[in-house]
Amino acid sequence: MIQVEKLCKSFTLHNQGGAVIPVMQDAEFAVAPGECVGLIGASGAGKSTLMRMLYGNYLAASGHIRIGGVDVARAEPREILALRRDRLGYVSQFLRVVPRVSTLDVVAEPLLRTGCGADSARARAQELLERLNIPRHLWTLSPTTFSGGEQQRVNIARGFAYAYPALLLDEPTASLDAGNREVVLALIEEAKARGAAIVGIFHDEAARHRVCDREVDVTRFTPGLA
Amino acid sequence: MNVSAYNFAYLDEQTKRMIRRAILKGLAIPGYQVPFASREMPMPYGWGTGGVQVSAAVLVPEDTFKVIDQGADDTTNAVSIRRFFEKTAGVAVTEDTARASVIQTRHRIPEMPLRSDQILVYQVPIPEPLRFLEPSEVETRKIHSLEEYGLMHVKLYEDISQHGAIATAYAYPVKVEGRYVMDPSPIPKFDNPKLTMDAIQLFGAGREQRIYALPPHTRVVSLDFEDFPFEASKADHACDLCGAGDSYLDELIVDDAGGRLFMCSDTDYCTTRRAAGHVGAQGVPAKEDVA
Amino acid sequence: MTPLLQVDAVSKFYGARIGCAEVSFDLYPGEVMGIVGESGSGKSTLLNCLAGHLQPDAGAVRFDTRAGGLRDTITMSEPERRMLGRTDWAFVHQHARDGLRMNVSAGGNVGERLMAVGARHYGEIRNTATDWLGRVEIAADRIDDRPSAFSGGMQQRLQIARNLVTGPRLVFMDEPTGGLDVSVQARLLDLMRGLVREMGLSAIIVTHDLAVVRLLADRLMVMKDGHVVETGLTDQVLDDPQHGYTQLLVSSVLQV
Numbered sequence: 001m002i003q004v005e006k007l008c009k010s011f012t013l014h015n016q017g018g019a020v021i022p023v024m025q026d027a028e029f030a031v032a033p034g035e036c037v038g039l040i041g042a043s044g045a046g047k048s049t050l051m052r053m054l055y056g057n058y059l060a061a062s063g064h065i066r067i068g069g070v071d072v073a074r075a076e077p078r079e080i081l082a083l084r085r086d087r088l089g090y091v092s093q094f095l096r097v098v099p100r101v102s103t104l105d106v107v108a109e110p111l112l113r114t115g116c117g118a119d120s121a122r123a124r125a126q127e128l129l130e131r132l133n134i135p136r137h138l139w140t141l142s143p144t145t146f147s148g149g150e151q152q153r154v155n156i157a158r159g160f161a162y163a164y165p166a167l168l169l170d171e172p173t174a175s176l177d178a179g180n181r182e183v184v185l186a187l188i189e190e191a192k193a194r195g196a197a198i199v200g201i202f203h204d205e206a207a208r209h210r211v212c213d214r215e216v217d218v219t220r221f222t223p224g225l226a
Numbered sequence: 227m228n229v230s231a232y233n234f235a236y237l238d239e240q241t242k243r244m245i246r247r248a249i250l251k252g253l254a255i256p257g258y259q260v261p262f263a264s265r266e267m268p269m270p271y272g273w274g275t276g277g278v279q280v281s282a283a284v285l286v287p288e289d290t291f292k293v294i295d296q297g298a299d300d301t302t303n304a305v306s307i308r309r310f311f312e313k314t315a316g317v318a319v320t321e322d323t324a325r326a327s328v329i330q331t332r333h334r335i336p337e338m339p340l341r342s343d344q345i346l347v348y349q350v351p352i353p354e355p356l357r358f359l360e361p362s363e364v365e366t367r368k369i370h371s372l373e374e375y376g377l378m379h380v381k382l383y384e385d386i387s388q389h390g391a392i393a394t395a396y397a398y399p400v401k402v403e404g405r406y407v408m409d410p411s412p413i414p415k416f417d418n419p420k421l422t423m424d425a426i427q428l429f430g431a432g433r434e435q436r437i438y439a440l441p442p443h444t445r446v447v448s449l450d451f452e453d454f455p456f457e458a459s460k461a462d463h464a465c466d467l468c469g470a471g472d473s474y475l476d477e478l479i480v481d482d483a484g485g486r487l488f489m490c491s492d493t494d495y496c497t498t499r500r501a502a503g504h505v506g507a508q509g510v511p512a513k514e515d516v517a
Numbered sequence: 518m519t520p521l522l523q524v525d526a527v528s529k530f531y532g533a534r535i536g537c538a539e540v541s542f543d544l545y546p547g548e549v550m551g552i553v554g555e556s557g558s559g560k561s562t563l564l565n566c567l568a569g570h571l572q573p574d575a576g577a578v579r580f581d582t583r584a585g586g587l588r589d590t591i592t593m594s595e596p597e598r599r600m601l602g603r604t605d606w607a608f609v610h611q612h613a614r615d616g617l618r619m620n621v622s623a624g625g626n627v628g629e630r631l632m633a634v635g636a637r638h639y640g641e642i643r644n645t646a647t648d649w650l651g652r653v654e655i656a657a658d659r660i661d662d663r664p665s666a667f668s669g670g671m672q673q674r675l676q677i678a679r680n681l682v683t684g685p686r687l688v689f690m691d692e693p694t695g696g697l698d699v700s701v702q703a704r705l706l707d708l709m710r711g712l713v714r715e716m717g718l719s720a721i722i723v724t725h726d727l728a729v730v731r732l733l734a735d736r737l738m739v740m741k742d743g744h745v746v747e748t749g750l751t752d753q754v755l756d757d758p759q760h761g762y763t764q765l766l767v768s769s770v771l772q773v
Contacts, residue, residue: 014761056750058757077736077750078545098732099703113714372596376633380625383632386639387622387661451639
């Protein structure tokens, strides 16, 4: 479902004397449907970078990232946009908040974008928000004023609203208490059960051991560290 | 009266030729405003110079000429223009619509249907129907050439939203032969249906330097909305002098108590009816009325 | 899939000065393209060339017309281009005054495009106008008021309603939130996001505000001195800028 081949990346900082920072060399791994692969490695080794590259948020210098019939490393923008709409989901570390949009609408949006009806989209959003213990009276408010943990749970609800065949999760259990952590892990297990291929970054070892079938150490691909 | 001091009908032959060319073009493209080189006339702009130039270009010595000003032959301006052509063209003049071959009019169409051997010449102040909504001449010319008349209906929409009905009572815009939107000059909307007639109609705007025309039997449709159709309305009254129920009326206040009199705006029409024996509510029989 | 708009090497020069040079891109249905750059970058020149307001010196702008497939709008006859401008295309100006008739009521402004394509039933026109005023969050009882009585944000929303009433497929926007208060901008942007998604619109938005493109645009083009220096997915260009100028632009934005 997800195939990474010979992936390379470096950053060139033009406004700082043209400094070139190579961050990835020949990264290679695959994720099958129903599998969850955990990315591990020291902080700064490139876990988030790799995840962003899988999503097309960071550009690859060379190599292939095959997901859902699209090579993200060299696809046209509209192909990546279509991929993100119905095949590839991404739960980032931080919720990017649009002021004035209610929590319910934030969570329902991925469903609405795939053409789901407004009523069933909201129903699914409500279901997830309840599971993630977001109080009902907050559903009509914008998440702008929520706590970090609440925002993260809204972010997760949005990520799981639509049943993506491929899912990228960056620290999904960070800032969560035990109860909510349990809910998120259950969501991940359900996604695996329906055949989703998942790549996740978990600093929490217990969580990682619970849901990940394999681990990939990104320090293997970091130039100068391998 | 020294006719030999003037060229026939005042204008030189070359000018008349230029105006006739504009008239022919206008007849060939009904409703289209043809620019023409308007001359300095011995009357100021705003006093009918356009109509006078058109009349001067079409008159021949055998014509009989009539002038009406809001229906009346005897206003100062109507009399002045009639005398002008008597002096400079030596043509016969009349107040009788049926006997006239060329009729110059300000803001009315005679009640009596005109014939195919007659010409009606209109005095036009502002020839451009869109002027009040679109001040740019460049833009209105484009609108006409591209037939983009949505703006015209915006004006009518605004009327209905402000007054509950299309409030335009005169100079009511029309579409000619399904192509050009035209301002029929400030005639009351009551006169609009008459715009399809047997006679030739010529429109002259001297200050704005435009001539346009309607050949006989041209299809002329007043603009409206499906749910607010055009109505050729007039005062709900009959003429108090001759009893006519189908003519456009002037309203006169006759005393301090608000007493009013309605009379035909078309004086010749009224006179003819009274001569035929018709008497209105406040009229006196014609033979007693020595005028 | 046929692109909705195919921009092919569009260039505009002012004597020896470059307005914009050799700009090419394809825009697909439902995509929103942001064009950012600082003053003098050529982004407004480019937008006006694409929208038919300026005549480019070179290049083609092909639009997928309903009847005739991809047609070069630059070589189209003026009546055809103006018809396109009333039906399939829309242009939202930076200053509402340029995009509205200030002496015509709000209802008349929204209804004008309908009347321009043949609507002749007053009641239906008024209903459609009322409906659209509601969609852009203007109270229905203001339908007979003139835009001169509206606030800046309301005028801008009226402009949007006026443009979208005939269901265009492509909307050009020139600094749509420029000059508006921040809270008003936020409301306007939400509205536009919603409408773009609901109506499946494609849009080309010129702005100097990176927050606007982050919110509205799927794709981004960065212009400097008349040239496109970088292009790609909005989030990619803003999060992983490749070109030196883009890196400078992104790092210059103050975090609040």
